[in-house]
Amino acid sequence: MRATLHTLEQTIRRRRSADPSVSYVAKLSGKGRAKIAQKVGEEAVETVIAAMAGDRGEVIGESADLFFHLLMLLADLDIPLDAVLDELDRREGLSGIAEKAARPKD
Numbered sequence: 001m002r003a004t005l006h007t008l009e010q011t012i013r014r015r016r017s018a019d020p021s022v023s024y025v026a027k028l029s030g031k032g033r034a035k036i037a038q039k040v041g042e043e044a045v046e047t048v049i050a051a052m053a054g055d056r057g058e059v060i061g062e063s064a065d066l067f068f069h070l071l072m073l074l075a076d077l078d079i080p081l082d083a084v085l086d087e088l089d090r091r092e093g094l095s096g097i098a099e100k101a102a103r104p105k106d
């Protein structure tokens with residue numbers, strides 16, 4: 001998962017300066033942050049609609065679109081993917097501590 005997302009993060013950063021007539025990343029980046037953010041919102045809504053329809057195939061496709069556009073937004077903000085993944089790791093660590101604390105003592 002990390003490797004796939006990191007590869008896509010690098011591709012997005014590289015393609016931002018490509019020719020917009022051949023590159024979707026360059027074309028959308030050229031439209032600015034508000035448009036990228038709008039796409040993240042649209043893909044999130046489409047994922048929710050697919051989920052509520054119980055369409056697993058659509059959920060998978062829309063989730064991929066959502067991840068991709070979120071990575072585009074992070075790249076536009078110059079936020080490394082690792083900052084988000086590290087935050088998830090930190091939360092997992094916290095929940096581990098909470099679980100241990102809640103466990104009854106022998």
Ligand SMILES: N=c1c2ncn([C@@H]3O[C@H](COP(=O)(O)OP(=O)(O)OP(=O)(O)O)[C@@H](O)[C@H]3O)c2ncn1[C@@H]1O[C@H](COP(=O)(O)O)[C@@H](O)[C@H]1O
Pocket residue numbers: 008011012015018022023024025026039064065068
């Ligand atoms: N993963 C993706 C990816 N996922 C989705 N998309 C594009 O995202 C768009 C989203 O679909 P929509 O139907 O919502 O949008 P649309 O109608 O085409 O676009 P709008 O004009 O409405 O914004 C589609 O055009 C998809 O082609 C992607 N485009 C590119 N990538 C990756 O980015 C790499 C670089 O792409 P280029 O910049 O095109 O070379 C590719 O090799 C892929 O790995």
